[in-house]
Amino acid sequence: MNLIREQDFVDSIADALQYISYYHSPDFLHAMHAAWQREPSPAARDAIAQILVNSYLCAEGQRPLCQDTGIVTAFVKVGMQISWDTDKSLQDMVDEGVRRAYRNPHNVLRASIVADPAGNRKNTRDNTPSIVHVELVPGDKVDIRIAAKGGGSENKAQLAMLEPSDDIVEWVLETVPKMGAGWCPPGVLGLGIGGTAEKAALLAKESLMAPIDIQELKARGPQNRAEELRLELYEKVNRLGIGAQGLGGLTTVLDVKVMDYPTHATSLPVALIPNCAATRHVHFTLDGNGPAKLPAPKLEDWPQIALDAGAPMRRVNLDALTAADIAQWQPGEKLLLSGKLLTGRDVAHKRLSEIAARGEAMPVDFRNRFIYYVGPVDPVRDEVVGPAGPTTATRMDRYTDFMLEHTGLLGMIGKAERGEATIESIRRHKSVYLIAVGGAAYLVSKAIKSARVAAFAELGMEAIYEFDVEDMPVTVAVNTEGHSVHASGPSEWRAKIGTIPVFTE
Template sequence: MTVIRQDDFVDSISDALQFISYYHPLDFIQALQIAYEKEQSPAAKDAMAQILINSRMCAEGHRPICQDTGIVTVFLKIGMNVQWDAKLSVTEMVNAGVRKAYLDPDNLLRASILADPAGKRINTQDNTPAVIHMELVLGDKVEVEIAAKGGGSEAKSKFVMLNPSDSIVDWVMKTVPTMGAGWCPPGILGIGIGGTAEKSMILAKQACMESIDIQALIARGPENALEELRLELYEKVNALGIGAQGLGGLTTVLDVKIKDYPTHAANKPVAMIPNCAATRHTHFELDGSGPAQFIPPKLSDWPVITQTAGNARRVNLDSLNKQDIATWQTGETLLLSGTLLTGRDAAHKRIVELLKNGEALPEGVDFTNKMIYYVGPVDPVRDEIVGPAGPTTATRMDGFTEIILEKTGLLGMIGKAERGAMAIAAIKKHQSVYLIAVGGAAYLVSKAIRKARVVAFPELGMEAIHEFVVEDMPVTVAVDSRGSSIHTSAPLHWQAKIGKIPVIQVNSN
């Protein structure tokens, strides 16, 4: 009989979460490098370069790949011959490991979990509780699959109960374009088929945690119906032309992983969960001999990529005006220097409440001729100005955009992924602009931030309003002052250029 000690289990959970916060799985790096080398879209290739550069920097600096350090999901297979030497329950031990990892002073991870989700939405401050799935199996070991799943990609999860004769391919091809770029492609699609509604979702999540091996499958050919389905979806989804960060290109998915389970004769439940470019997961076993050991990959496993400014336009944020932004074109790369303010969901809600009530904004919050960056940064450690500070999904701010542009003198916004029709209409009306930073390049972005201070709503934690002083922060013009959106035009262009499927309008709304 194997005895698993409480401290060994807690430490293994904590060490795993720290490990995956700054080390991409090697299969992801290899797959992204292949995609980078063959990519023909300049904007998508630049986005992939930033993701690869960021990944190497995080591996070297032991800091998070993405500012969204995820919600922890754990799959446990517990051998029936295992004996626990513990005073806590298994669930309590998992959460103790999560708490230890996220509060580690050498590599603080962002606490993103909110209690009372339908009410006050209060941050738990330590990223607990985790989402835990447990299964008793034969044997004398504990097998652990653990992931830290980002909220942007999780928000794009989809489920459908198809009729038995309905086509899964047709549903996926209809659904993927509606997901937009908020899930930070390129990544993988996890698909679960069968069981019941909740079982298919669990299968899809488990599929997201499998290794990327599509190139090996292409090389040897399919051996069963699921492998045939994987290959068909891989080719057709990439033929949509959505591309890295939705900027149009050859690679939208690095792999399509599928798990299935027997289902009722009247049903065909299908779930789809994307995993983003900051994919974080690992697997380990405990056999009673001590905590799990995690072997760091070699830095030589990362490609050496040097990014140059090229034809990027340098922008002084402190002297910016409407005449300046009117000259910007969609797809153009900018290097921003100067002062900008931050704000995301909770801050936007408070700002709009103040505006509607005719009240003044807090001291230090003046958006006149300024840009706002949608970000919730990780707390700094050691000599950092700020921790990883990549963009959050901009569509969540769409409902606030009109009143803020109308009432505050804001010139533009920076986030990730596309804007919806309502926000684009407001941008066009007020001759504003929307820029994107690369999701999955948070540590790289943070190195452009020279000063940082909280100026309003400190009680909101990572959602407080910060003032950043940046130098050469790289962004791409996504919606120009005339209302043209690269997330609409570029995928259509690349879809037609790839030419494998009829052009499907890519629209997230």
């Protein structure tokens, strides 16, 4: 009978979470590199390149792939023949590992978990509690699969209670475009089918823990209905033309995973959960012989990609920008921003609207400024700021008209599409919306030369900062006329894909 020591278990959890915060798995890197090689869409190709360069920099510097270092989910299979050397619960041990990982001074990870979710939503400060799923199985080992799931992709999860005669493929193809680009494609889709509502969701999440192997499946052929669905959905979802970051292109998904379970004769529960371009998960086993050993990959295993410095880009001085300047920008155009910009997310926007409602003065002057939707990771060593990639802009839609109407704000930077009412507000106020690449947080942080808290310091990563940036890469997503690249890009590439042969590795 193997004895699993508390210290070994906790250390393994902590080490694994640090490991996946800065190392992409080889299967993901291979799939992303293959997608980059075959991508003809310039905007999507550039976005994938930024993700791959960011991945290399994170592996080299051992810093987070994304500023959203995720909510921790662990699938733990406990062999019934093992014994434990601990007086703690399994949940407590996982949480202790999370606590140590996220507070590691050498690589601080962002604490994003809030308690009292329907009330005051107070941050727990150490990213606990985690989500732990436990299964007792035969054997004398503990099998652990652990992931850190970002909110941008998790928020796009979908659940439907279909009727037995409904077409699952049709439902997925209707659902994926409605998810928008906030989940940071290209990534992996997990599909859970059957069981009950909660079982389908669990199957979808668990399916995302498997390696990317769709090309191997294509080569050998499907052996059951779940594998047939994987192949069909992989091709048909990619033919939607959504592309990297929703900019339009050939690759929207790197793989589609399907897990199923018997269900009631009158039911067909189906859950769809995406994994983003910062896919983070790892699998290890404990057998009583110490903590898990996770091999550090070699930097030479990363695809060597240089960003295309020769591509045409408009250089922008944020400190001298005018409404006349931004009126020249076109959807899909690449910009390099230099100068000072402000930051702010949901909580800051809510506070600003409350201050305005009370008739009080704004704590920050937004006139002719840009606001960047970001919640950065705390800096370590000589960093000015930690990884600082964009958050999903649609969460700020409810505040956009207020900001443009009452603050003199010139433009916004985030990721993903904006809603129709927000685009109309942007058009009416002759503003613009720019996007940075989700999944390239460490790369973006390299452009930030100084950072200071400008307001709401008590909010931590939700505070308003002032960044001084140099050559920060962005793309025009909505111009002053209200034309959106997230509408035109996928539409253009959906038509083109119909004339492009199916690609193979």
